[in-house]
Amino acid sequence: MVRAARLTAHGLEALRVEDVASPEPGPGEVLVAVETVGVNQLDLNLIAGVGPGAAVRLPRTLGLDPAGTIVAVGDGVDSSRVGERVVVKPNVPCGACSWCARGREADCLAQTVIGGQRDGGAAELVAVPHRNAVDRRDLDAAVASAAVHSVPIVLNALETAGVAAGERVLVTGAGGTLGQAAVQLARHLGAEVVAASRQPLDLGADVTTVRAPSPAELATELARAVPDGVDVALDVSGHAGMLAAGVGALRWGGRAVFCSASVETSLELDARAFYLRRLRLIGVASADHAQVRRGIDLVADGVVRPAIARRYPLDRIADAYREFGEHRTGKVIVDVA
Numbered sequence: 033m034v035r036a037a038r039l040t041a042h043g044l045e046a047l048r049v050e051d052v053a054s055p056e057p058g059p060g061e062v063l064v065a066v067e068t069v070g071v072n073q074l075d076l077n078l079i080a081g082v083g084p085g086a087a088v089r090l091p092r093t094l095g096l097d098p099a100g101t102i103v104a105v106g107d108g109v110d111s112s113r114v115g116e117r118v119v120v121k122p123n124v125p126c127g128a129c130s131w132c133a134r135g136r137e138a139d140c141l142a143q144t145v146i147g148g149q150r151d152g153g154a155a156e157l158v159a160v161p162h163r164n165a166v167d168r169r170d171l172d173a174a175v176a177s178a179a180v181h182s183v184p185i186v187l188n189a190l191e192t193a194g195v196a197a198g199e200r201v202l203v204t205g206a207g208g209t210l211g212q213a214a215v216q217l218a219r220h221l222g223a224e225v226v227a228a229s230r231q232p233l234d235l236g237a238d239v240t241t242v243r244a245p246s247p248a249e250l251a252t253e254l255a256r257a258v259p260d261g262v263d264v265a266l267d268v269s270g271h272a273g274m275l276a277a278g279v280g281a282l283r284w285g286g287r288a289v290f291c292s293a294s295v296e297t298s299l300e301l302d303a304r305a306f307y308l309r310r311l312r313l314i315g316v317a318s319a320d321h322a323q324v325r326r327g328i329d330l331v332a333d334g335v336v337r338p339a340i341a342r343r344y345p346l347d348r349i350a351d352a353y354r355e356f357g358e359h360r361t362g363k364v365i366v367d368v369a
């Protein structure tokens with residue numbers, strides 16, 4: 033038996049930390065002894081039974097992004113992986129659709145998620161497809177859990193937008209977990225960064241910061257701070273109004289990219305200005321295996337430093353979910369072992 037956080041029905045009161053049967057690694061899978069797992073918006077959607085969480089069958093062990101050590105392997109997996117320190121890539125591509133066939137697993141039409149369609153890592157043991165268990169080198173488990181879901185997504189966003197050295201990148205929502213990673217990655221790519229947030233930011237002397245609690249204020253502040261515009265507007269605030277203000281600041285050939293839409297989803301654009309200025313609008317979700325690998329390497333190499341806001345023991349995971357919204361400036365981590 034292992035301790036696991038099981039959601040038995042929708043609602044946080046139906047979340048139980050209890051002893052369940054120990055999972056076994058199936059063919060092509062590895063069994064991971066979990067040290068840490070992160071708290072994510074998708075967990076809250078699952079608990080509430082809304083959005084992408086509505087279709088998931090219960091009961092389910094939660095936890096998208098566990099980190100730990102491989103303790104057993106299933107048929108067809110190299111047994112030398114036992115003992116490897118890993119972090120788990122949350123998304124599992126179907127491997128059968130036309131997007132997977134083209135090597136675009138982040139855009140797979142039928143991808144599933146660990147801790148969603150299959151049992152996750154808020155448990156002492158979790159079985160995952162061997163390819164999802166990524167070597168975390170010498171990274172601390174909590175840092176790896178904090179990085180594996182957020183860093184590759186913003187890496188995907190910046191790579192898809194084709195950010196080049198010397199370009200100017202606006203990051204809206206820069207104070208949060210995704211935003212901090214986006215600022216650090218854009219700097220690493222050699223971009224000049226403008227970071228916008230509702231809260232005052234301290235990101236060092238080489239980052240221009242703009243405080244803008246609303247889209248109208250963002251437009252005004254950008255016109256003042258960068259009157260000649262930006263090349264890329266990356267929104268991670270999930271607020272379409274902020275993205276629209278970023279689009280308004282794009283110069284010739286600019287790209288707007290967003291990887292969240294949770295606050296306000298109706299996007300208004302001036303179509304005429306959009307095509308005359310040769311602009312592009314890109315939606316990015318998830319990341320492919322190579323981007324997860326690069327994201328973890330960038331963290332292990334110290335290029336990106338994920339912030340951890342608070343840690344909870346597994347027995348208090350319900351409190352971690354309940355208080356998630358209070359921790360906007362870093363990742364919330366659950367210590368499983």
Ligand SMILES: [Zn+2]
Nearest residue numbers: 126129132140
């Ligand atoms: Zn697929």
